[in-house]
Amino acid sequence: MGKKIRIVLAEDYTILRAGLKSLLESNPDYTVIGEAGNGREAIRCTVEKKPDMTIMDLNMPGMNGMDAIQEIRNRIPEMKILVLTAHNEEEYVLASLNAGANGYILKDATHSELLIAVERVMIGKTYLSPDITEKVVQGYLVGQKNSEPLTEWAAITRREKQILKLVAEGHTNKSMAEFLCISIKTVEKHRANLMKKLDLHNASALTTYAIEKGIVTH
Structure with a gap:
């Protein structure tokens, strides 16, 4: 070479x-x-x-x-x-x-x-x-x-699951961006996609969902 x-x-x-x-x-x-x-x-x-x-x-x-x-x-x-x-x-x-x-x-x-x-x-x-x-x-x-149609949870990407966990832990978009080494705009995009897929419309609903899935415990 x-x-x-x-x-x-x-x-x-x-x-x-x-x-x-x-x-x-x-x-x-x-x-x-x-x-x-x-x-x-x-x-x-x-x-x-x-x-x-x-x-x-x-x-x-x-x-x-x-x-x-x-x-x-x-x-x-x-x-x-x-x-x-x-x-x-x-x-x-x-x-x-x-x-x-x-x-x-x-x-x-x-x-x-x-x-x-x-x-x-x-x-x-x-x-x-x-x-x-x-x-x-x-x-x-x-x-x-054995493939089956994706459940709503299976359709969530690894990054979106990270965002879900951080939202449930009370992080702001800014702190999530710093933690994940990505831009605030990218955080907002992932968060919007997550909410759309789950048909959830605020941080409280996301937190409840995260608790149900065992991602965080309150």
Whole structure:
């Protein structure tokens, strides 16, 4: 390759992040241009530095990787995102892909597998670790066969559920925007979509609904 692939690493354990950086930069085609210890830092770092790829852990403090993936995808639709995690459960894989991840690799992968994953994602392919591929495909096929119309709750996006929880906790649009690292206008849009889907028309009604769903307890 001529131009180096520029990567941001999002992983909350410093020693793992350092090891991953060393591993990647042992290949002359890759350079790590930014690091993040939580989801919000991952968003900021990716937006500011505009790398070719962000490698994202899922379990991080503050804001988890799944939500960060979705927000990065909203802000930079063309960004390549590779999940690197210990979770091999089907629901995590499918949720990550639905959030906008381009690939999903397990932390017990070999050095060569990680490089293959990065290469495939960078050329526009989807990469899944071999250990989870068959399981996910089977689960997807079963889901297709048993698919039913969406309930109102199933139609609510991950971001809208976040907004619902924060509204029920008494947050203002401004504080929600700061917490989620998005604009107030975006908060208002998600809130309007949420209220429309649920046919609820004020914060009190949203709070009651959130309590019924067990999202918050009062």
